[in-house]
Amino acid sequence: MSTDMQAKQPIMTARNVDVFYGKKQAIDNVSLDIPENQITALIGPSGCGKSTFLRCFNRMNDTIQICRVKGDIQFAGQDIYDPKVDVVALRSRIGMVFQKANPFPKSIFDNVAYGPRIHSLSESKDHLEDIVITSLKRAGLYDEVSDRLDEPGTSLSGGQQQRLCIARAIAVDPQIILMDEPCSALDPIATAIIEELMDSMKEKYTIVIVTHSMQQAARVSQQTAFFHLGELVESGDTEAIFTNPEQERTQNYISGRIG
């Protein structure tokens, strides 16, 4: 399996990335490739910078005034921090799902339709409806809400809300979906549903997930990257990382040792 994948170009590459919050350095010289149509997991203890690094990929760090990003991050061969790049367009190609599900206080339909509407992705009302239904189906939520698309998105359960957010992200037809601890507020069954969803999604999309659960990273990802104190300690095939990691720090973290 791996040799086939390695032959393809990675869809996203990061080289020598540094991120600063004011004077404090949060990410130190990190380089990582994100292979296409795979799930890459970023793991590490709290405060190690994995969420910060994730947010570099869709330039969400731009919204934080004191945050500075240095280095070379390329998406499909193009530097995403180039001043000529339109951030709004970038974020329609790279979607994001957050830790706590945050549906808009609108109807389920309007939640999913918002993205296509602002990017003018649909040509007609029927087309928009198609997009919404397809996205809900791909997110595994349609069967549960098909009869109540007009109800507010906030009336769903936690797991359903998170799937709604996934549907919302899918609706703009991105290539990459970034997930920042998407299951940390969910119960094990809801988590399992989303993990299964991720597995089927990777055929069409590339997924990068930040998780503080090593078991989840082990279950869902093909590539795992371990962060510690802002550094990328080790990255590689998930199977290798969890059976025989090369770095002692990685070994200590994943076996629950004080390193």
Place this chain on the structure above:
Amino acid sequence: MPDYLLTTSPQMAKRHARHTRFQWYGRIAIGISISFMLLMFTAIFFRGIGAFQKTMVAVDVQFTESQIDPSGARDATSLKQANYKPILLQGLQQVIPGATERRDRNNLYKILSNGAAFDLGERVANNPDLIGTSERVWVAASSEVDLYVKGKIDPEEIPEELRRLKDQDIAWVEILRASGQIKKKFNTAFFTSGDSRNPEMAGILSAALGSFFSLLICFLIAFPLGILTAVYLEEYAKKSRLTDIIEVNINNLAAVPSIVFGLLGLAIFLNFFNLPRSTPLVGGMVLALMTLPTIIIASRSILRSVPQATRDAALGLGASKTQTTFHHVVPLAMPGMLTGTILGMARALGETAPLLMIGMVAFIVDVPKGVTDVATALPVQIFLWADSPEKGFVELTSAAIMVLLTFLILMNIFAVYLRKKLERRW
């Protein structure tokens, strides 16, 4: 069961006692506040309730053409200005035949309000077909009669020399009352006419409309400006020394005494820009300046309370900053911002000092029809009436206060209703 669950140690007893004491402090404090408030409302109510009734006199008049419109031209202006005094006097003399002397006739006529004749003139001008008919018309009684009928003047207590209403006048009034020609009716004039020298003719309409137009101008200027400023400062402006200074200044402006804004209005709007003095336009502009800091501060606080997660969700989908702000943040913040605006305007409704500075202190009889008509405002009207020496204005002042308070309470209730209705969408 363990012992500590059933018995109370001395320390626990002290804690419980402190808790109970504190609750009682709270209740007593609330009780005192409410009683003061009830006292104030009751006092105002009983002082002012009388103003909602007006003593009216029924007079059988003949609209003789020769008296009213000798030329037969039916010209509205001349109809209004015709002399209706003889007609009215005739009607009164039918009931009180003894008043034939000139002095008696004048005194008899003084039972009626000065505006009675004017009132008749209006009626005939609006309906010229009345000419040639005879009818029983109800006209306003004079202020002294009004006060006497309402029981506010006791002839037993005050000697005749010190009264305006002489014993003979009183006797005539009693005759009219016995024949059912003097009655207390609902005082519609209070709500339909402007100010007047005569308390019985005075109404709050001009003041109310003046207040309304001023508040309208205030809202139209302060609301969009305030909201957009708050949105810019909170969502767009990069935090820097400059924004800090701006924030401090806005906070200070909210505490500036309102009369200073009046001075500003006087100096700039009236003297520099030569805008018409004493109009709701200028009044509204001054009130807008005064309300703006409150709206900005309240709106910023509401905007800050919109969770960052909503913005992140929109931005993550590729919405631009403007789309995020106006599709998501502002609608979520709007209930709170509207509430803050309404509360700010309720305060502006009761402001007197700045309006005095820009000249809305005049005696306004005509009802203003637009924002550039000269007008006064409710709090100013209250101030003027309170200042007047005539006894009849006492109950009018309290009545006007009641009207003002009613508007304030209604605005506050509206603000609460709005917030409750729009809030559930969160």
Place this chain on the structure above:
Amino acid sequence: MSEEHIVSSFDEDMTQLRNLFLEMGRIVTSQLQAATRALRKEDRVLAKQVIAGDKELNTLESELNDLAIKILALRQPFATDLRNVVGTLKSAGHFERMGDLARNIAQRTNTITKAEAETGSIETLVRMSDQVQVMTNSIITAYERLDEELAEEVRALDETVDRLHNSLFREMLTYMMEDPRNISGCMHVMFMAKNIERMGDNAADIATEIIYMTTGKWPEESRIKKDKTSRIIVEPDA
């Protein structure tokens, strides 16, 4: 692996697992030693003790099995912890088999001593047993120290055992052809030799597990199996 787990009960479980394994190793070593001495001294009492002693080994293996499953289910170990648990589990199985083989040797000792059967020289057998004892002691040390080099040596030592087995095979065949009255005794000796040879194989397998536990990689070349007895034919003289 010198650092401790943050959750100390995890450490306790792993220590318990290790202790059970080492205990099994100690018993296997002493069983083999006793069986060999019983054979040399023709001591039936000792042989009977060895036979009885195997039960303890089975109990230990069962206990270790349960503990390993428990650790896998409750702790979800990764990396070295995972390899350690799985490796120990498999190696315990090998120890248990070695114990069975030692018991079988003791049983046969009992049989031939009772029957006073002729066996010829048992020197080679004793030498094989000594070699396997060396291997067993070494793998216990290699496990304790996670020493993959020592484990590699153990794997190489199996070659010696195999060669000794080959020569003993010929010896026995020759002896049996000399005098048919020797056949019973020699057959038992052959089986005992086979048991010891298989004990050597099991010990080498444990060594392989230890190498995987330590390095995370399976040794590439498979063990050199020098056991050629499957191909030995001895022609009668004349």
